[in-house]
Amino acid sequence: MNLRGIKIGFALTGSHCTIGEIFPQIEKLVNTGVEVFTIISPAVNHSNTRFGEAKKIKEQLKKITGNSIIKNIVEAEPVGPQKLFDLIVIAPCTGNTLAKLANGIIDTPVLMSAKSQLRNQRPVVLAIATNDGLGLNAKNIGILLSTKNIFMVPFGQDDPQQKPNSLISRMDLLIPTIEKALKKEQIQPVLIANNPHCQF
Numbered sequence: 001m002n003l004r005g006i007k008i009g010f011a012l013t014g015s016h017c018t019i020g021e022i023f024p025q026i027e028k029l030v031n032t033g034v035e036v037f038t039i040i041s042p043a044v045n046h047s048n049t050r051f052g053e054a055k056k057i058k059e060q061l062k063k064i065t066g067n068s069i070i071k072n073i074v075e076a077e078p079v080g081p082q083k084l085f086d087l088i089v090i091a092p093c094t095g096n097t098l099a100k101l102a103n104g105i106i107d108t109p110v111l112m113s114a115k116s117q118l119r120n121q122r123p124v125v126l127a128i129a130t131n132d133g134l135g136l137n138a139k140n141i142g143i144l145l146s147t148k149n150i151f152m153v154p155f156g157q158d159d160p161q162q163k164p165n166s167l168i169s170r171m172d173l174l175i176p177t178i179e180k181a182l183k184k185e186q187i188q189p190v191l192i193a194n195n196p197h198c199q200f
Helices: 019-031 040-045 054-065 073-079 095-102 109-119 138-147 171-181
Strands: 009-011 035-040 086-094 126-128 151-152 156-159 168-169
Touching: 009 019, 009 040, 009 109, 019 035, 019 040, 019 054, 019 086, 019 171, 035 040, 035 054, 035 109, 040 054, 073 109, 086 095, 086 109, 086 168, 095 109, 095 126, 109 126, 126 171, 138 151, 151 171, 168 171
Parallel strands: 009 035, 009 086, 086 126, 126 151
Antiparallel strands: 126 168, 156 168
16 A cells, blocks of 8 residues: 555554554654654653663654644644644554443543544554553543554563563554555454464
8 A cells, every 4th residue: 555645643652662663653654655643751851760861762763753742632632633644653653542442431632633633534543562452541532442543563571481461562663564454444353463482
C-alpha cells in the first residue's frame, strides 16, 4: 500500500524502555512519504529516565518528523474538529493508557487525540507495552479489541518466566498494521510468540 501523503498522529506514552524501538518506525514512516505529527504523554514530556532524557527525546522527534509536538490537551483538542489525521498510532501504549482509553478517561493529550479520532470514525492503532497485560489489564485489552476503529499491532508475552503477565507488541509489525487499519482491517494473527525463546 502506498502511504505517501497520509497524515499520522504518532502518540508516545511512558513505557520508557520501549521508546528506543519507536524511533526507527517513525523514520520508516517519514521515509515512505507519511507526514508524521507526534503527540506525547506527560510522562514522556517531563520524565528523565535511564532510557533517555525528556529533552533529547523531544529533540529527536522534532528532527525526524520536522513538525512540532502536541504536548497538552489544549493542543490536542483540534484533532477531532479539524480532522487532522488519517490515522493515530499509540506506540508504546502503556497499561495506564489502555485502561483509561477502555474506560473513557480522557486526561492526557494522547487520550484526547484518540477520543477525537474515534469520534470521527477514523482508525486508532495501539502497540501495547504493559507489565499487566495478562493481569488487571487483560479485561481492558479485551474491551479495546472489540471496539470499532481500534486496531492492535500483534503482541505476545516478552518474558513468560520472569514476567508472566507482561505483553508487548512487535514494533516491526507497526507499518503492516497501519496499512491494514487504513482499510479498516485488523492484521492477523493478533496473538504471536513475541519471544523467540518461548517454549510451547
